[in-house]
Each structure stands twice: as structure tokens, then as C-alpha cells.
Amino acid sequence: MISEVVMPQMGADMVxxxxxxxxxxxxxxxxxxxxxxxxxxxxxxxxxxAFESGIFRKTLAQEGDIVPVGGIIAxxxxxxxxxxxxxxxxxxxxxAAAPVPAxxxxxxPASTPAASAVAAPPRENGRLRASPVARRIADERGIDLSGLxxxxxxxxxxxxxxxxxxxxxxPAAAPxxAAAPIGASKMRQAIARRMAQSKREAPHYYLTVxxxxxxxxxxxxxxNTALSADQRISVNDLIVRACALALQRHPAFNxxxxxxxxxxxxxxxxxxxxxxxxxLIAPALLxxxxxxxxxxxxxxxxxxxxxKGGLLRPDxxxxxxxxxxxxxxxxxxxLIGIIQPPQTAILGIGxxxxxxxxxxxxxxxxxxxxxxxxxxxxxxxxxxxxxFLAEIKRLLEHPLLLVL
Amino acid sequence: MPEITYREALRQTxxxxxxHDERVFLxxxxxxxxxxxxxxxxxxxxEFGERRVKDTPIAESVVVGAGIGAAMAGLKPMVxxxxxxxxxxxxxxxxxxASKLYYMSNGQINVPIVIRMAGGAGSQLGAxxxxxxxxxxxxxxxxxxxVPATPYDAKGLLMTAFDDENxxxxxxxxxxxxxxxxxxxxxYRLPFGKAEVFREGTDVTLIGYSGSLHQAARAADxxxxxxxxxxxxxxxxxRPLDTDAIxxxxxKTNRAIVVEDDWQFGGFGAEIAAIIxxxxxxxxxxxxxxxxxxxxxxxxxxxxxxxxxxxxxDIIRMVRGMV
Numbered sequence: 062m063i064s065e066v067v068m069p070q071m072g073a074d075m076v077x078x079x080x081x082x083x084x085x086x087x088x089x090x091x092x093x094x095x096x097x098x099x100x101x102x103x104x105x106x107x108x109x110x111a112f113e114s115g116i117f118r119k120t121l122a123q124e125g126d127i128v129p130v131g132g133i134i135a136x137x138x139x140x141x142x143x144x145x146x147x148x149x150x151x152x153x154x155x156x157a158a159a160p161v162p163a164x165x166x167x168x169x170p171a172s173t174p175a176a177s178a179v180a181a182p183p184r185e186n187g188r189l190r191a192s193p194v195a196r197r198i199a200d201e202r203g204i205d206l207s208g209l210x211x212x213x214x215x216x217x218x219x220x221x222x223x224x225x226x227x228x229x230x231x232p233a234a235a236p237x238x239a240a241a242p243i244g245a246s247k248m249r250q251a252i253a254r255r256m257a258q259s260k261r262e263a264p265h266y267y268l269t270v271x272x273x274x275x276x277x278x279x280x281x282x283x284x285n286t287a288l289s290a291d292q293r294i295s296v297n298d299l300i301v302r303a304c305a306l307a308l309q310r311h312p313a314f315n316x317x318x319x320x321x322x323x324x325x326x327x328x329x330x331x332x333x334x335x336x337x338x339x340x341l342i343a344p345a346l347l348x349x350x351x352x353x354x355x356x357x358x359x360x361x362x363x364x365x366x367x368x369k370g371g372l373l374r375p376d377x378x379x380x381x382x383x384x385x386x387x388x389x390x391x392x393x394x395x396l397i398g399i400i401q402p403p404q405t406a407i408l409g410i411g412x413x414x415x416x417x418x419x420x421x422x423x424x425x426x427x428x429x430x431x432x433x434x435x436x437x438x439x440x441x442x443x444x445x446x447x448x449f450l451a452e453i454k455r456l457l458e459h460p461l462l463l464v465l
Numbered sequence: 466m467p468e469i470t471y472r473e474a475l476r477q478t479x480x481x482x483x484x485h486d487e488r489v490f491l492x493x494x495x496x497x498x499x500x501x502x503x504x505x506x507x508x509x510x511x512e513f514g515e516r517r518v519k520d521t522p523i524a525e526s527v528v529v530g531a532g533i534g535a536a537m538a539g540l541k542p543m544v545x546x547x548x549x550x551x552x553x554x555x556x557x558x559x560x561x562x563a564s565k566l567y568y569m570s571n572g573q574i575n576v577p578i579v580i581r582m583a584g585g586a587g588s589q590l591g592a593x594x595x596x597x598x599x600x601x602x603x604x605x606x607x608x609x610x611x612v613p614a615t616p617y618d619a620k621g622l623l624m625t626a627f628d629d630e631n632x633x634x635x636x637x638x639x640x641x642x643x644x645x646x647x648x649x650x651x652x653y654r655l656p657f658g659k660a661e662v663f664r665e666g667t668d669v670t671l672i673g674y675s676g677s678l679h680q681a682a683r684a685a686d687x688x689x690x691x692x693x694x695x696x697x698x699x700x701x702x703x704r705p706l707d708t709d710a711i712x713x714x715x716x717k718t719n720r721a722i723v724v725e726d727d728w729q730f731g732g733f734g735a736e737i738a739a740i741i742x743x744x745x746x747x748x749x750x751x752x753x754x755x756x757x758x759x760x761x762x763x764x765x766x767x768x769x770x771x772x773x774x775x776x777x778x779d780i781i782r783m784v785r786g787m788v
Contacts, residue, residue, distance in 0.1 A: 067786075069785070070785070070788070112782070192719075192749060192750040192751055193746050193747045193748070193749045193750075194719045194747060194748050194749055194750045195750065196747070197747040197748075213750070213751060213787075214751060214786055214787060217751065219750045219751065220719055220750045
């Protein structure tokens with residue numbers, strides 16, 4: 062007898078699960094009750110056990126695959142049972158391992174193709190698998206069953222699927238892709254979790270200011286003529302240095318949470334957000350407050366290289382006390398960041414753009430950069446934020462202060 | 466309302482019938498001096514005398530045959546056959562005489578006999594003494610088959626059995642005699658062919674009777690903790706069968722599982738599943754399932770016997786697999 066192992070439904074709202082790991086390999090003997098796989102739901106990781114004893118004949122989903130509830134993920138059968146009919150019958154959909162560009166994700170159009178995570182409507186010998194009551198309700202309400210996702214056993218379209226479609230705002234005949242979930246990488250999930258936590262828990266306030274970077278640009282140009290290639294200073298290095306110095310003078314922004322308790326940190330570990338192919342990471346440039354500008358320049362190049370190579374050290378991932386996020390290279394005018402928990406402030410940095418500005422009482426073309434401070438109102442207030450931001454502006458507009 | 470046992474509930478109706486109807490008498494193996502294998506008639510011989518409470522030889526066919534004759538002649542016999550397993554020795558009398566005489570005499574002859582027997586397994590009585598053969602009798606036109614699950618059912622359904630002008634097969638459950646429940650002191654009747662909604666629910670209908678009702682109800686309790694709402698139906702009688710109640714419940718929940726101690730193959734659950742798919746097909750959200758006894762003679766070994774009977778965990782797994 063062939064026993065189909067299906068993606069179980071752990072909780073009423075679960076519609077799909079991810080295969081984290083197979084504990085059995087094809088050909089292994091398996092006893093009823095033995096753990097055969099570990100799956101991940103949106104709530105927890107769960108072990109699933111065999112309901113029948115036999116030979117673990119075939120896996121129909123790979124580790125990392127997202128499978129709808131009720132979808133067949135493996136077959137347990139006798140050694141001589143013919144399981145070839147299942148070769149192409151898998152309802153499992155490969156996980157959307159395709160990377161979603163980190164920074165672009167938030168502004169990507171809703172129509173991002175996610176076809177790889179869409180379960181095709183369950184069909185058997187060309188006949189759509191739907192329960193009688195589902196067919197009747199679909200008939201009564203004019204719903205096209207072929208566009209629906211089946212959440213019943215073996216992917217059968219059941220009453221709740223049709224009722225959900227009947228109450229959905231989108232036309233019932235909409236292709237399933239429009240409502241399909243995007244498979245999420247671990248990093249994507251971590252970003253989602255942390256950003257949602259931040260927006261949920263930290264009451265953000267935002268302050269923006271224009272910083273005249275003309276002098277800083279000239280200073281940088283001059284300094285770089287005298288520095289070796291690995292020591293060359295970027296605009297971002299100037300900003301990191303300015304932030305570290307400003308944090309020393311305004312330590313209220315160098316606070317991170319330990320559980321429920323905010324703790325003021327002695328060292329200024331300034332994080333730099335770095336876009337990766339499959340997400341984003343913001344490692345800390347450790348002890349930025351004790352480093353010279355040239356040291357920051359060397360350290361930041363090293364940090365970016367190692368972040369892209371996946372070679373960050375644990376401290377760099379967890380010890381940050383303040384963050385910077387810079388989309389200047391993309392021509393973005395202004396960027397308002399989301400605080401990275403457990404930190405309590407982040408500086409969003411836009412492009413340095415030549416703009417008409419009043420300088421020494423006359424209108425002149427100046428290199429202007431917009432920055433935005435997002436800070437946690439539980440820890441600091443707007444007036445403190447204004448002073449902190451004014452200090453960053455003062456340091457960057459008088460770049461010699463960065464080396465004194 | 467006083468809380469009494471299933472056994473005591475049966476005793477109350479038997480005593481009521483003996484007191485109120487001169488035509489009623491009891492007959493069976495060891496029901497007199499010994500008081501009955503399950504002590505249902507304990508003390509009755511002393512209370513009502515040998516004319517009303519008769520011990521018989523170990524000859525089931527004779528006992529039932531004599532009962533049929535007495536019924537044809539105007540008495541109202543209650544024959545106790547100890548267990549359904551021994552009723553096989555009397556099945557010719559039951560099927561070929563009791564069930565047919567009314568039809569074959571064109572309604573001239575009634576056979577108002579009540580045949581009591583204990584069915585079910587779970588008490589380590591061995592394969593020959595641990596069977597649930599109620600579907601055998603339910604198969605036969607002309608018989609009524611009553612399967613009480615609670616003391617309240619037992620008392621009220623047995624009252625109705627004595628009212629019937631034709632044969633009633635009254636099947637008690639060996640594991641339920643000591644179960645307790647609230648039962649009115651006064652006599653009352655529960656109609657045949659009327660199921661009870663034992664527990665209301667919305668997601669799945671669990672259909673049980675006699676012992677299996679309690680497995681279904683316990684499974685429903687556990688599933689409720691996980692937010693799965695089961696409706697539990699207590700059939701009370703298999704023939705006549707309350708198809709309206711079954712269909713109404715399935716139309717509400719769209720899913721059904723029949724729980725039966727009986728073997729699955731050719732069992733009573735198959736009849737219910739067939740009725741549902743014939744008459745409520747367009748209301749089904751999935752196939753009607755059966756949680757039945759294993760397809761083997763009931764093992765004597767206690768652990769194996771339990772494994773061969775439908776358990777709450779089996780029902781729970783089935784429900785989880787279908788919602």
C-alpha cells in the first residue's frame with residue numbers, strides 16, 4: 062500500500078509550509094511514529110512523523126520547498142509498490158529562492174512574478190480536484206474553480222477555498238499568481254521580522270536637515286590626493302566619523318535595548334547598511350569613535366567586502382549601537398530609515414546634489430545632502446534629536462573638525 | 466435528576482413493564498436464580514416469581530422460538546440472550562420467523578418480542594465473545610435494532626421497545642453497564658428513528674452509537690481545544706435510522722466520519738456513508754470516512770484488543786486530516 066505523506070495543517074490559518082530538512086532518505090526503512098521531516102510554518106518549526114511503516118520510497122519536495130497544506134511531500138510504501146505514477150504528480154512548488162533585490166523590495170510593483178511559489182490547481186487525470194460542495198457553491202456564485210488554490214487534503218479545493226474566493230475583493234477569475242505568496246529566504250524572513258518588530262514596538266520620530274557638503278567634498282578630495290588607495294576616504298566615511306563624534310557628545314542616541322531595558326553604550330559601533338543580492342545587512346564598524354578617518358576608511362572597505370562575502374564576525378552583526386543607511390549612490394534625494402532593533406536611532410542619507418543655496422549671504426551652487434534621523438521616542442525627544450542632528454551637520458560642514 | 470447506571474436504567478424499565486403489563490414476562494439463561502450475566506435482572510425472580518421470570522436451558526434457538534410463539538399467542542416476552550455472540554445460535558428464529566411472520570401472514574400475526582443482548586468488545590472476553598454484529602440484524606426488514614449509548618437512552622428506548630407490536634433487537638454494550646448518567650425517576654419513552662445531537666458543532670459530523678458514541682464525544686472534546694468543532698450524533702436506533710438527522714448535520718458541517726466498533730467491511734458505517742453520498746453529495750467537502758474496528762477477530766490480549774478498536778486518537782487523526 063502506498064501511503065502519501067502530506068503537508069500537515071498545524072493551526073487553522075496555515076496554508077503552506079516549508080520543508081526544512083528530511084530526516085529520512087529515499088530507500089530508508091521507516092516505522093510508524095518515526096520523525097521523517099522537519100517543516101517550517103509561519104509560526105514554528107515542527108517535526109512530522111510517519112503515519113505508516115514501510116520504506117521511505119520517494120520525496121516529492123526538496124528541502125526549502127514550499128508546499129501547500131495537504132500537498133503530497135513523500136511516499137511511504139512497500140519496496141515493491143510502483144510509485145512511478147507520482148514522478149510528476151508533485152503539487153510541491155519550488156521555493157522562491159530567486160532573490161528579491163534588497164532595497165528595491167519595498168518599491169517593487171505588486172505584480173512581481175512569484176509564479177514559482179504558486180501551486181497549480183490540483184488536477185487528476187485532467188479533472189480538477191474539488192469537493193462536491195465546493196463545486197456547488199462555485200456554480201451558484203459563478204466562481205471559476207480553476208483559478209483557486211486547494212487547501213484540502215491532497216490539495217483538493219474545498220468549501221473554504223471557494224468561500225474565500227467569493228469574499229475576496231479581487232475578481233474570482235483572477236489568476237492565482239496575483240495573490241500568491243512570495244517564497245522567502247531566511248534573510249528576507251529575518252528582515253521582515255526585525256523591521257516589523259521595529260515598526261510595531263518603537264515609536265519613530267523623524268527629523269530632516271540639509272547639510273552643505275561643499276567643504277567636505279573639497280576636504281575629501283584634498284586628503285585623498287595624499288592617501289594610499291586603501292585609505293581613500295568616501296563621503297560615507299566622513300558621515301560615519303561625524304556620527305561617531307556626535308554620538309560621543311549626545312550619548313542618548315547610543316542606546317540599545319537589552320530585553321526591555323535601554324542601556325547606554327560606551328563605544329560607538331556605527332552600522333553601515335549594505336545591499337546584498339538577496340537582501341540587506343547592516344554590520345557594525347566597531348569602535349568608530351576611536352578610529353581616525355583613515356582607519357574608518359580602511360575598516361569600512363574591509364567591512365563591505367566581508368559582508369558581501371558572508372564573512373562577517375558575530376560582533377559586527379550584533380554589537381551595533383547606531384546605524385547609517387545611504388542610498389546616495391542611487392541618486393536618492395532623501396531616505397527615512399527604520400530603526401534596527403535593539404538600536405534606537407538610524408541616520409538615512411541621500412545623495413550629495415549640486416543645488417542653489419544661500420552661502421555667506423549670497424545664492425551659490427552648493428553640494429547639498431539631505432539626511433533624516435529616525436529615532437525611538439521612548440528614549441529621546443525631538444529637541445535632543447535636533448541637537449544631535451545639528452552636531453552632525455556642524456561636523457560635516459566643518460570637515461576639519463573630523464580630524465581634530 | 467438522579468444519576469444511575471446503564472444497568473439500573475434497564476432494570477427500572479423491566480420492573481415497570483412487569484408491574485404494569487400482565488402479558489410481560491422475562492426469559493433467558495441465568496436471568497433468574499443467578500440474576501443475569503450482567504446482573505440486569507438481579508432479584509427479579511424473588512420479586513416477581515417464576516411465572517414472570519424464567520430460567521431456560523442453554524439452547525438459544527429454543528428460547529427465542531418459545532418467545533416468538535408466546536408473542537404470537539398474545540404475550541409480551543422479553544428474551545435475554547446474554548450476548549450478541551450467542552444470538553447466532555438463534556439467528557434462524559430471529560431472521561426467518563420473528564422478522565417475517567407479520568409480512569407472511571399479511572399482517573394477521575404480530576410478534577411483539579423484545580430480544581435483549583450485550584454486544585461490543587473491550588473487556589478481554591476473547592474473539593468469540595467480543596463482536597459487534599448489530600449490522601447483521603439491521604440488515605433485515607422486519608426487525609428494529611436499538612443501540613442505547615447512555616442510561617437515559619437505555620431506560621427510554623427499552624420502554625418504547627415494549628410498546629412495539631413487532632420484534633425489537635435491543636443491543637446493550639458490555640462496557641457500558643456501569644456507566645452513569647442522569648435519568649428521570651418516572652417512566653418515559655424515546656422514539657425509535659430519532660437520533661440525538663449529542664454535541665453541537667460546525668466543522669465535522671461524528672456519527673456514533675452505543676460504545677462508539679463515547680469515543681466520538683471524547684475525540685470531539687479534545688479537538689475543541691484546538692478550535693475544531695465536531696458535531697456528535699447519537700443514532701440510538703440503527704433501524705429505523707434517522708437519516709434526516711444525519712443529512713441535516715452533514716449539510717451543516719459538510720464532512721462526516723462514522724465511528725463504529727464494528728468491522729468496516731460491509732459494516733453499518735458503509736450504509737451511512739452510502740446514504741450520505743446518495744442524498745447529500747453536493748454538500749460534501751470530502752469523502753465520508755469510517756473509523757472502524759480492525760479487520761481481524763478481536764484479540765484477547767488487552768493492548769491488542771484496544772489497538773483493534775477505534776480509539777479517540779484514531780478519530781482525532783482522521784478529523785485533522787480532513788479539515
